[in-house]
Amino acid sequence: xxxxxxxxxxxxxxxxxLEALKDINLSIPDGDIFGIIGMSGxxxxxxxxxxxxxxxxxxxxVEVDGVDLGKLSQKELRAQRRDITMIFQAFNLLMQxxxxxxxxxxxxLQGMNRNEAxxxxxxxxxxxxxxxxxxxxxxxLSGGQQQRVAIARALTTNPKVLLCDEATSALDPNTTxxxxxxxxxxxxxxxxxxxxxxxxxxxxxxICKHVAILDMGEVVEEGDVEEVFSHPKSTAAKNLVFPEGxxxxxxxxxxxxxxxxxxxxxAYAAGKPMIAxxxxxKGIEANISYASTKGISGKAFxxxxxxxxxxxxxxxxxxxxxxQEPGIEAEEVEVNVQ
Amino acid sequence: MFSxxxxxxxxxxxxxxIRTQFPLALWETFYVTVLATAFAIVIGLPxxxxxxxxxxxxxxxxxxxxxxxINFIINILRSVPFLILMILVFPLTRAIVGTxxxxxxxxxxxxxxxxxxxxxxxxxxxxxxxxxxIEMAQSTGATPFQIxxxxxxxxxxxxxxxxxxxxxxxxxxxxxxxxxIGGGGLGKIAINYGYYRYKYLVMFLAVILLIVLVQIxxxxxxxxxxxxxxxxxxxxxxxx
Numbered sequence: 001x002x003x004x005x006x007x008x009x010x011x012x013x014x015x016x017x018l019e020a021l022k023d024i025n026l027s028i029p030d031g032d033i034f035g036i037i038g039m040s041g042x043x044x045x046x047x048x049x050x051x052x053x054x055x056x057x058x059x060x061x062v063e064v065d066g067v068d069l070g071k072l073s074q075k076e077l078r079a080q081r082r083d084i085t086m087i088f089q090a091f092n093l094l095m096q097x098x099x100x101x102x103x104x105x106x107x108x109l110q111g112m113n114r115n116e117a118x119x120x121x122x123x124x125x126x127x128x129x130x131x132x133x134x135x136x137x138x139x140x141l142s143g144g145q146q147q148r149v150a151i152a153r154a155l156t157t158n159p160k161v162l163l164c165d166e167a168t169s170a171l172d173p174n175t176t177x178x179x180x181x182x183x184x185x186x187x188x189x190x191x192x193x194x195x196x197x198x199x200x201x202x203x204x205x206x207i208c209k210h211v212a213i214l215d216m217g218e219v220v221e222e223g224d225v226e227e228v229f230s231h232p233k234s235t236a237a238k239n240l241v242f243p244e245g246x247x248x249x250x251x252x253x254x255x256x257x258x259x260x261x262x263x264x265x266x267a268y269a270a271g272k273p274m275i276a277x278x279x280x281x282k283g284i285e286a287n288i289s290y291a292s293t294k295g296i297s298g299k300a301f302x303x304x305x306x307x308x309x310x311x312x313x314x315x316x317x318x319x320x321x322x323x324q325e326p327g328i329e330a331e332e333v334e335v336n337v338q
Numbered sequence: 339m340f341s342x343x344x345x346x347x348x349x350x351x352x353x354x355x356i357r358t359q360f361p362l363a364l365w366e367t368f369y370v371t372v373l374a375t376a377f378a379i380v381i382g383l384p385x386x387x388x389x390x391x392x393x394x395x396x397x398x399x400x401x402x403x404x405x406x407x408i409n410f411i412i413n414i415l416r417s418v419p420f421l422i423l424m425i426l427v428f429p430l431t432r433a434i435v436g437t438x439x440x441x442x443x444x445x446x447x448x449x450x451x452x453x454x455x456x457x458x459x460x461x462x463x464x465x466x467x468x469x470x471x472i473e474m475a476q477s478t479g480a481t482p483f484q485i486x487x488x489x490x491x492x493x494x495x496x497x498x499x500x501x502x503x504x505x506x507x508x509x510x511x512x513x514x515x516x517x518x519i520g521g522g523g524l525g526k527i528a529i530n531y532g533y534y535r536y537k538y539l540v541m542f543l544a545v546i547l548l549i550v551l552v553q554i555x556x557x558x559x560x561x562x563x564x565x566x567x568x569x570x571x572x573x574x575x576x577x578x
Contacts, residue, residue, distance in 0.1 A: 052477055081479035092474035095569045096492050106478045108488065137568040153478075163477075 002028040002051065002161065002193065007060030009046050009217075020046045022217045024060070028210075030160075033187050033194045035208035035225065037201070037240060043217040044197045048163050051195065052084045053077055064161065082106065085154035089166035091146040093138040093153075099125065100134040103152045110157070124152040128182060144175035151182060155190070162186070164196045168203060180207050201240055205229065205294065213237045229294075230265040230301045242292055242303075257307045258315045259289065259333050260322075266299040267327030274322060275306070284308055284318055299327070343538050352539040359527055364547060366441045367523035370513045371551075374445050375506045378452035385412075385453065386460025387486055397472060398482040412454040420451050420512050424519050444513065444521030452509050459501040463494045496567035503559025507552045514548055524548050 009021040020043045028034045038044050049055040051062055053069050062069045064084060072080060085106070093102050100121055107117035125131050128148040138146050147167060154162055164183065168176040184207050187194050196208055204211050204225060211229075212222040215236035221228055232238045278284050286306040293302030308314055319330045388408065392400035418426065424447040428438045431446040467490050475485045491498070514525030524544045532541020564570065 054473060054477055078479040078481065081477060086474070086477040088470060088474065090470050092468075092470045094471060094489065094493060096495060096566075097568075105475075105488070109475075109478060109480050109484055139569045157478075 001030050001063075001065055002026075002195070003061075003063040004028075004047075004051070005061050005063070007047075007050060007057050007062065009043075009050060009055060010058045020217050021050070021057075024219055026212055026219065026222065028193060028195060030193055031187070031191050032210055033184070033196060033208045035196045035198065035204035035211040036214055037198055037204050037211060038214035038236065039199060039239070042214040042236075044199075044214055045165060047214065048086075048165050048195065048197045051161075051163060052081055052086060082110070082157040083159050084161040084163065085157060085159040086163040086165060087147065087150045087154050087167045089169050091138070091143070091150045091170075093146055093149055095138050098135050098137050099130065099141070099149045102138065102149055103156060105153060106156045120156060121152070124155050125149070127155070127186075128152045142175075143171050144179060147171065147175075147179050148182065151179075151186070155186065155192075159192060161193045161195065164194060164198075166197055166199070169198065169200065176203070177206070183207060201229075213240065226266055226299070226301065230263060257287075257309050258312075260286075260306045260308065260315065260318055260330050261333045262304040262306060262322055263329040264293055264300040264302050264304070265327050265329060266301060267325055272325070274325065274328075275304075278318065278321055282317060282321055284310075284314060284321075286318065305333075343542075348537070348539055352537065352543065355527070355531060355537070355540050356543060360524075360543075360547070363522065363524045363527050363544070364551075367510070367513055367525070367548070367551065370441055370445055370448065370516075370521070370523055371506060371510045374448035374452060374513065375502070375509050377445070377449040378456045378505065378509065379502060381449070381453040382456025383460050385457035386464065387490070389457060389461040390464040390490070391482060391486060397476075397485055412457055415450065415454040416458070420447070420515055421518070423447055423451050424516060439520035441522030444516035444519070448509055448512055448516065451512055452505060455508065456502070456505050459505060460498065463497045463501055464490050466497060467493050496563045496569075499559060499563040499566060503556055503563070506555050506559070510548065510552060510555065524551075 004024055004026040007021060007024040008019070011018040011020055024047060026034075036044050036047060046055055050057045051064075053062070053072075057070065064080070067080065069077065069080060093099075094105065097105070100118065103121035103124055104117045107120060112120075122131065122134065125134055128151055130145060130148050130152070133141060133145065133149075138149065141149065162183075167183075168179050171179060180203060183194060183196075186192060187207075194207075196203060198204060208225050210223065211225045212219050213228065213234065213236055214220070215234065220234040221232070221237045228237060229241055232241045275286055275288065278286055286308050288304060289307050290305035291302070293300055293304065295301075306318070308318055315332055319332070322328050322330045385408070388400070389405075389412075390396060391398045392405055394402070415423070424444075427447045427450050430450070431438045431443050434446055435443045437443050471489055471493060472485055475489045480488065513521065513523060514528065517523065517525030517527070517529045520526075524547055528541045528544035528548075531537040532544065
């Protein structure tokens, strides 16, 4: 359990003080995959560095399993960091060491016996699927392979928490998926709590259970991934969910049309042609003004903006028809017609 | 001035000097240079490390005054011309070696002149180490000493080697200069025979030998630096 309470971080810069984090409160349960998402400059990297005290918070506390990290001595903190390991965007492998020795690095710091360390490192290289690259140097590996080595290194000390700082941002989509699968697998198999820092929606959608949206140093929204992404409330969340701009901003319509926002909130509606049936069964012709839907773990999430011509009854009938389906919500909305 | 350089008399004389003096002189130059460089590294490497880790924001910040004093001393030693420095350190040389003349005695001023230079070279090498790697080591629970020994120095070995090569060739040049105050080696022969006794052929030959030595040090150093650098991909690529 990671508990972050009233955490603030202020940097002193040449042009005055910069409030990177403002009163952050988060609790991350054991065994969770917790996403922290935000645009560049939102304070994500600072936040993750406060979790292992690479950055000392200006105010507030970080507790891991009840231990207040801010109160530890340097020595105790170094020991604690074996339990909270980290992987990075740039992999950060030691370039002059081969893969095996990179994975052995944390064990070497602890002064573990060489043969024992080697055995453990080989075992972990096996877990990440790179046993045959043990003698290769990082420069001879692809980005995805380098990140696998970094993951193996992060696991050598049997950590309780794995912090992933933009771990897939330097990788192509296929490699990203395979690394995310690996992280998910590690979380499931070893029960390690994973904190994922990213600016990519897709990363959070594919592996996280919970998410916090960080904007300008503040947590603006937090909760279940499905819940947060299907009902984005804050501007920052909406910007992430609808990167092209919000629905109302570019739909066209005629005077006298009514707009209905249909929210897919985990509906098993993928196989049902709802809009077509609406036309056939009810004779209501709905026009799709905007749509953005995604499948998250087999369920549909997203928003469709329909426009229908006619009176209030038609609107009500449409809403009633659509909302019979579980996981679909609909409401009439005001849209400025251009 | 150089008109009598290739007369048969001059050639015979030069040959005689080469036979009798050069092997020893070459050996003296070689060991003075290597020893002075080794001592300079022994002092300069830790000092260079201190310059990087001890500064504000470094991994082991030291008192500001200490850092200022170290920087000041290094800058002073770096700015005194070697010829003057040799004379200035006479008392120290006498205290350590017992005399101020001779080949062994010339090692002391060479080390004094070279270690601040080496410290600066080490400093610039270590500054090139990717700060992300240091952050990685910190996040893994490394102590400052472990970061120095297991990250900063090993990661900069190739550039340290090429910089030490620069140091050794510079020290070779200085060692030749020490011939003026009684240091041994090729420099002494060039000055004693060539400059004081107008045997220019001997002087040129001594200089040529110095050039050859520099070439050898430089190419061995460069080769070694490339060989140790694992960032270069062109060595037995094992890509799948």
